[in-house]
Amino acid sequence: MSFLTLEDVSFRYPNGYKAVENVNMSFSKGEAVAIVGQNGAGKTTTVKLMNGLLKPESGNVIIDGWNTKDYTTAQISRKVGYVFQNPDDQIFHSDVYSEIEFAPKRLGLPPEKIKESVMKAAELAGVVPYLKEHPYNLPFSMRKFVTIASVLAMESKVIILDEPSAGQDLLAMERLGLMIRTLVAEGKTVITITHDMEFVVNHFERVIVMANRRKISEGNKRDIFWDFDVLEESMLKQPHISRVSRSLQLEEKVLSIDEMMNHLQQVNNW
Amino acid sequence: MSFIQLKNVSYKYPIGKGDVLKGINVKIEKGGFYALIGANGSGKTTFCNVLRGFVPHFYKGDLRGDVLIDGKDIREWEMGELAQKIGFVFQNPFTQISGVKETVFEEIAFGLENLGVDVDIIIQKVEEVIGLLGIDYLRDKNPQELSGGQKQRVALASIIVMEPEILVIDEPTSQLDPRGTEEIFKIIELMKLKGKTIILAEHKIELIAEKAEQILVFQDGEVVMQGTTEEILTDPQVLEYGAALPQYALLGLEMKKRNWEVGQIPLTEQQAITTVKGLSHPKGEQVCHS
Numbered sequence: 132m133s134f135l136t137l138e139d140v141s142f143r144y145p146n147g148y149k150a151v152e153n154v155n156m157s158f159s160k161g162e163a164v165a166i167v168g169q170n171g172a173g174k175t176t177t178v179k180l181m182n183g184l185l186k187p188e189s190g191n192v193i194i195d196g197w198n199t200k201d202y203t204t205a206q207i208s209r210k211v212g213y214v215f216q217n218p219d220d221q222i223f224h225s226d227v228y229s230e231i232e233f234a235p236k237r238l239g240l241p242p243e244k245i246k247e248s249v250m251k252a253a254e255l256a257g258v259v260p261y262l263k264e265h266p267y268n269l270p271f272s273m274r275k276f277v278t279i280a281s282v283l284a285m286e287s288k289v290i291i292l293d294e295p296s297a298g299q300d301l302l303a304m305e306r307l308g309l310m311i312r313t314l315v316a317e318g319k320t321v322i323t324i325t326h327d328m329e330f331v332v333n334h335f336e337r338v339i340v341m342a343n344r345r346k347i348s349e350g351n352k353r354d355i356f357w358d359f360d361v362l363e364e365s366m367l368k369q370p371h372i373s374r375v376s377r378s379l380q381l382e383e384k385v386l387s388i389d390e391m392m393n394h395l396q397q398v399n400n401w
Numbered sequence: 402m403s404f405i406q407l408k409n410v411s412y413k414y415p416i417g418k419g420d421v422l423k424g425i426n427v428k429i430e431k432g433g434f435y436a437l438i439g440a441n442g443s444g445k446t447t448f449c450n451v452l453r454g455f456v457p458h459f460y461k462g463d464l465r466g467d468v469l470i471d472g473k474d475i476r477e478w479e480m481g482e483l484a485q486k487i488g489f490v491f492q493n494p495f496t497q498i499s500g501v502k503e504t505v506f507e508e509i510a511f512g513l514e515n516l517g518v519d520v521d522i523i524i525q526k527v528e529e530v531i532g533l534l535g536i537d538y539l540r541d542k543n544p545q546e547l548s549g550g551q552k553q554r555v556a557l558a559s560i561i562v563m564e565p566e567i568l569v570i571d572e573p574t575s576q577l578d579p580r581g582t583e584e585i586f587k588i589i590e591l592m593k594l595k596g597k598t599i600i601l602a603e604h605k606i607e608l609i610a611e612k613a614e615q616i617l618v619f620q621d622g623e624v625v626m627q628g629t630t631e632e633i634l635t636d637p638q639v640l641e642y643g644a645a646l647p648q649y650a651l652l653g654l655e656m657k658k659r660n661w662e663v664g665q666i667p668l669t670e671q672q673a674i675t676t677v678k679g680l681s682h683p684k685g686e687q688v689c690h691s
Contacts, residue, residue, distance in 0.1 A: 169579070170549060170580075170581065270441050270442055271492075273441070273442075297575050297576055298572060298576070299441070299604070300439075300644075300645070301640070302440060303441065326578050326579055367579065370648075371647070371670065374670055379674060379677055388648065388651055388652045391652060392652075392656070392659075395677070399680070399682065401661075
């Protein structure tokens with residue numbers, strides 16, 4: 132059953148720029164969904180509509196029975212946590228612990244519960260060693276994990292990650308993957324904007340494709356990454372291993388190294 | 402003699418706890434394309450800062466060992482002089498754009514203006530770069546109103562117009578979409594063809610595998626591996642150091658692990674296609690697969 136629904140949503144910025152047109156999407160509890168598309172496709176505007184930072188010009192955004200038009204962003208943020216694309220848009224405390232503690236504290240939780248939430252979030256985001264550091268003494272990639280932790284500490288049911296994979300190294304990508312799996316296992320909905328197709332292959336099943344302010348397709352990652360009309364319209368490329376498979380006209384629509392290995396073994400009867 | 406040479410270089414930031422660069426020995430040849438890879442925090446950006454003289458001139462701190470740029474020690478170079486030899490492109494184009502110019506054309510002209518170059522020559526050079534990078538459609542736009550990818554191209558243009566011999570580029574595509582990333586790599590290739598020396602820190606390893614000639618692997622402030630792209634990016638040791646390998650190489654390595662006849666480990670899409678086409682099983686023996 133849908134927990135978060137966008138019904139025919141359009142949005143125009145105050146300067147007149149129409150950023151999102153007639154978008155329909157829905158998300159269930161306990162699923163991880165990737166949103167892909169070039170910059171300017173409307174991805175960030177769409178997710179900002181989900182947590183009430185923006186309100187639709189027309190259409191409705193319904194979260195857990197609430198229409199975002201009837202609630203404040205502060206109220207909605209208890210249900211939907213949004214991690215900004217740029218951590219520096221979000222960070223404002225002078226140490227990592229206070230940064231993470233801010234939201235649960237504002238929710239008025241008892242001190243023990245606050246501490247528990249902060250530590251759980253810090254652990255999941257891998258920032259426990261940096262709790263006493265000033266966020267700006269940390270590199271960009273780690274600051275991103277600080278902002279992720281501060282959103283996780285809200286324990287909202289929906290978590291939106293806006294390009295968490297940008298500029299991350301191998302270890303950080305693995306940590307992100309593990310974190311997403313853990314959240315989904317806890318029944319949370321994780322919605323992630325990314326440009327990294329291997330990241331999508333490794334950690335997501337459902338993919339939403341946006342181009343020119345609209346949702347142009349959605350579906351299982353295999354159907355999406357082998358739909359050349361959709362890829363062309365959104366100017367996206369197949370995952371690297373899929374490209375090899377396509378050039379060789381292999382029978383199977385492979386997405387990953389493992390799948391390629393299995394396929395080659397089978398066809399060669401090795 | 403090498404164009405750039407670092408001999409046993411270590412460095413500590415003024416308020417840092419320990420060395421962020423440790424005993425670095427690297428030679429960079431004129432006209433080469435060098436990629437710096439490794440985990441975040443492994444020293445790539447500090448290494449870039451040494452090359453452009455920000456260490457020690459601006460950040461101060463404790464620099465030991467020798468850094469020779471075109472035969473002259475980094476401590477003896479005037480910052481202004483060095484800036485004309487080495488162009489530096491920041492990770493974030495927002496850091497680079499001056500914020501005081503109202504059109505892309507003026508933004509690109511800004512560096513030359515500061516050098517007191519004749520107006521006629523400035524106009525001619527800016528026109529050249531705009532043509533070269535194919536950004537004529539941006540010339541009258543306000544730099545602040547550009548997309549991230551467009552900004553990064555303007556940032557590159559404003560460096561290229563100064564005609565530096567060396568380009569040091571620190572993760573130029575980390576905030577860009579795939580299309581923006583491709584545009585930046587096209588420009589870098591163009592500069593390579595013009596004989597510039599390129600030093601690029603970048604995480605997008607499949608692009609590195611396709612374009613770079615030499616790789617330096619950083620871990621914990623040390624250069625732990627260096628060599629040609631073919632040598633380094635087919636070596637699983639790279640993963641142990643926290644850096645990535647291209648998907649194509651990982652595929653080849655997996656085949657090799659299973660004793661398939663792979664030949665050369667592939668690095669690029671084209672090579673991977675050739676590898677899969679030419680696959681054969683060793684001596685027809687059955688391998689037990691899990």
